[in-house]
Amino acid sequence: MFVISRTASSHSEASMHPRTAPPATARTISCDIDTRVTAPGAEFRLQARFEAPGRRIALFGPSGSGKSLTLMALAGLLKPHRGRIEVCGRTFLDTASGVNIPARRRNIGMLFQDYALFPHLTVRDNVSFALKPIFGPLKAAHRERVDELLELCGLTALEGRRPAQISGGQRQRTALARALAPSPDLLLLDEPFTALDQPLRERMRAELFDILERFDIPMVMVSHDLEDVDHFAQTLVAFGHGRVLSVIDYEARRKSESPRQILDPLFLAAQTQAG
Amino acid sequence: MDMTFLFPVQLSLRVAALATLTSLVFGVFFGWVFHRYRFPGKELLDSILSLPMVLPPTVLGYYLIVLLGRNGFVGRWLESTFGVTLIFTWQGAVIAAAVVSFPLIFKSSRAALGGVERKYEDAARTMGYPEWRVFLSVCLPLAARGILAGTMLAFARAMGEFGATLMIAGNLPGRTQTLSLAVYSATQAGHDDLAAQLVLLISVLCTLILWVSGRLLTPRWQA
Numbered sequence: 001m002f003v004i005s006r007t008a009s010s011h012s013e014a015s016m017h018p019r020t021a022p023p024a025t026a027r028t029i030s031c032d033i034d035t036r037v038t039a040p041g042a043e044f045r046l047q048a049r050f051e052a053p054g055r056r057i058a059l060f061g062p063s064g065s066g067k068s069l070t071l072m073a074l075a076g077l078l079k080p081h082r083g084r085i086e087v088c089g090r091t092f093l094d095t096a097s098g099v100n101i102p103a104r105r106r107n108i109g110m111l112f113q114d115y116a117l118f119p120h121l122t123v124r125d126n127v128s129f130a131l132k133p134i135f136g137p138l139k140a141a142h143r144e145r146v147d148e149l150l151e152l153c154g155l156t157a158l159e160g161r162r163p164a165q166i167s168g169g170q171r172q173r174t175a176l177a178r179a180l181a182p183s184p185d186l187l188l189l190d191e192p193f194t195a196l197d198q199p200l201r202e203r204m205r206a207e208l209f210d211i212l213e214r215f216d217i218p219m220v221m222v223s224h225d226l227e228d229v230d231h232f233a234q235t236l237v238a239f240g241h242g243r244v245l246s247v248i249d250y251e252a253r254r255k256s257e258s259p260r261q262i263l264d265p266l267f268l269a270a271q272t273q274a275g
Numbered sequence: 276m277d278m279t280f281l282f283p284v285q286l287s288l289r290v291a292a293l294a295t296l297t298s299l300v301f302g303v304f305f306g307w308v309f310h311r312y313r314f315p316g317k318e319l320l321d322s323i324l325s326l327p328m329v330l331p332p333t334v335l336g337y338y339l340i341v342l343l344g345r346n347g348f349v350g351r352w353l354e355s356t357f358g359v360t361l362i363f364t365w366q367g368a369v370i371a372a373a374v375v376s377f378p379l380i381f382k383s384s385r386a387a388l389g390g391v392e393r394k395y396e397d398a399a400r401t402m403g404y405p406e407w408r409v410f411l412s413v414c415l416p417l418a419a420r421g422i423l424a425g426t427m428l429a430f431a432r433a434m435g436e437f438g439a440t441l442m443i444a445g446n447l448p449g450r451t452q453t454l455s456l457a458v459y460s461a462t463q464a465g466h467d468d469l470a471a472q473l474v475l476l477i478s479v480l481c482t483l484i485l486w487v488s489g490r491l492l493t494p495r496w497q498a
Contacts, residue, residue, distance in 0.1 A: 075397075075401055076400075076401075077397045077400065077401070102400075103397070103400040103401050104400050104401070104402075104403045104404055104405060105403075106401075107403075108401055109401065110397075110398070110401045112394055112397075112398060114394070116392075116394040116395055116397070116398040118395060118398070118413065118417075119417070120416045120417060129399070129402055129412075130402035130403055132412075134408070178398075178402075179401075182402060182403060
């Protein structure tokens with residue numbers, strides 16, 4: 001019913017840098033970065049090194065463990081001082097050879113923690129944002145795609161409202177539709193449910209994963225929540241103190257173990273291991 | 276109504292509008308540069324660009340004469356290349372008013388753009404927007420209110436410009452005599468009626484302009 005096509009990007013540079021569709025086997029994210037992030041009064045060293053196969057990868061760890069920064073680096077919104085990032089066969093970053101594909105050319109969709117919906121645009125304009133040409137209205141095919149996404153996310157009736165006029169759950173679905181509109185090669189989810197309170201949180205989790213099920217997109221989710229991880233992860237990358245502690249085939253281990261049996265030791269390790 | 280009354284009014288409106296437009300372009304541009312980039316001497320340059328706000332207008336007038344006058348660095352170049360002189364012309368008054376009102380827009384633009392959260396810019400970047408489109412589609416609309424407030428102040432400042440205008444454009448009735456100069460001349464010459472009329476008209480006009488632009492341009496989503 002819903003046709004997911006790799007729609008040609010509306011940006012002129014797309015034609016200059018044709019994207020090759022990765023073979024199904026190349027769905028691996030390999031990341032080896034080393035960087036320092038300075039905030040007022042603090043410095044954080046991130047050394048994230050992992051190679052994760054699978055279509056649903058969860059970056060798991062307590063807050064301040066470096067998982068969100070790693071996600072930013074994958075998106076191209078943070079430039080590590082040193083390192084290499086390869087996603088589904090494409091090299092996004094290789095400081096040794098001076099490669100750093102800017103965020104706008106990575107074709108990665110991102111669902112921000114508090115959604116980052118444009119407050120000055122309507123739900124519809126938020127969803128069509130990535131497809132909007134420099135001048136004039138959307139192409140007919142793009143308008144159709146936006147219509148379908150609004151429909152799929154149950155936003156059709158709200159398309160004229162602004163983010164301030166809709167509920168938290170509706171905002172999240174708007175952000176999801178917005179991220180999916182340009183047919184990204186990879187979807188990044190940054191703590192997608194922390195902005196919601198319980199009951200709603202559980203319903204949204206079911207809804208979100210239900211929508212994502214229909215899209216054949218590899219995903220990386222950052223979370224410190226057991227339930228989120230358990231619902232989502234095939235592969236688990238555990239973070240602690242700015243380092244990757246381990247990469248776990250979650251789906252395989254889950255057959256014989258409970259989520260707590262797998263995740264509790266990781267949490268403990270992240271908290272005890274100093275420096 | 277005779278021209279001694281109407282001319283200064285229309286000249287002032289024209290000068291103030293053009294000056295505000297000029298300082299809007301430059302003010303937003305520099306506000307963006309200061310928001311976006313880090314470079315050595317940034318805060319020193321900020322102070323220099325903000326000087327017109329604190330310096331006495333006559334001092335600015337002096338600088339402008341040194342720069343744009345017949346023997347000035349820019350003035351000589353303008354005259355030899357284009358045959359243009361700015362001293363004692365209404366265009367000179369536009370420049371004086373633009374320089375004086377520039378810091379108001381520059382300062383408010385810098386603050387307003389600095390107040391736009393980075394996540395909005397990042398969201399646009401992940402959706403394929405190059406930096407100039409991020410600026411036009413995200414930063415500018417989100418900073419619009421602050422920039423607008425600065426623009427209205429700049430317009431008011433340009434309307435009231437006196438000292439620098441007097442020094443660079445003179446006080447030539449029917450040519451460069453703006454309203455504030457006309458009020459001064461009328462009072463000096465004892466034409467109290469004319470002065471009162473001018474003062475009343477300009478007060479009403481300015482109130483109207485500020486009120487209407489405030490209503491029209493306030494982004495609806497913030498209301």
